[in-house]
Amino acid sequence: MDRRGYQQYKEQSINSMTSGELLLLLYDELVKRATLASIELDKADYPAFEAAIDRCVDIVNYLDETLDRQYPISRDLSRMYDYFTFQLGAIRIGRNKKRLSELRPMFAELRDAFHTAEKTSGADPGRQEQV
Numbered sequence: 001m002d003r004r005g006y007q008q009y010k011e012q013s014i015n016s017m018t019s020g021e022l023l024l025l026l027y028d029e030l031v032k033r034a035t036l037a038s039i040e041l042d043k044a045d046y047p048a049f050e051a052a053i054d055r056c057v058d059i060v061n062y063l064d065e066t067l068d069r070q071y072p073i074s075r076d077l078s079r080m081y082d083y084f085t086f087q088l089g090a091i092r093i094g095r096n097k098k099r100l101s102e103l104r105p106m107f108a109e110l111r112d113a114f115h116t117a118e119k120t121s122g123a124d125p126g127r128q129e130q131v
Contacts (some may be wrong), residue, residue, distance in 0.1 A: 020118040023063075027111030034104045036071045041097050053092040060084045123126075 038053035064081040067074040084103065100105045 013066065020114070020121070024118065025113065026059055026063060026076070027107065028116060030056055031104065031107045031111060033059070034107055037091075038097060038100055038104070041095060041100070049095065050092055053063050053088055057085055060088065062123055 016102055033052045033055045037049050037056065040046075040049035040052055060081050064085075067077055069075075069078075084106070087103050088097060088098065091103065
């Protein structure tokens with residue numbers, strides 16, 4: 001398989017997504033990486049566990065950095081992202097599966113909330129960009 005062709009296809013797919021679709025993609029990846037971290041922790045593969053947690057932190061930081069601060073909800077989301085970052089750091093340091101299992105559903109709930117908002121805003125798919 002031609003990797004360059006695949007890479008171009010992947011970039012083109014991402015570039016054609018709405019901001020709401022990109023947001024959902026980030027949340028999907030966040031949930032996936034948190035799940036992977038849990039699996040790696042069970043296997044005692046600590047380097048892979050730490051890499052998955054680090055990727056979660058990167059995603060949460062990106063979500064925080066891209067908030068449109070002119071909307072009041074952005075302040076609440078930013079505080080929640082700070083909480084997520086703090087918890088992920090504690091999970092990484094303590095290799096704490098219980099804390100991770102408490103945090104993962106929060107990621108999924110937030111993703112589902114944005115998914116619902118994306119569906120209900122049908123006429124304005126770029127709306128998520130403003131939050």
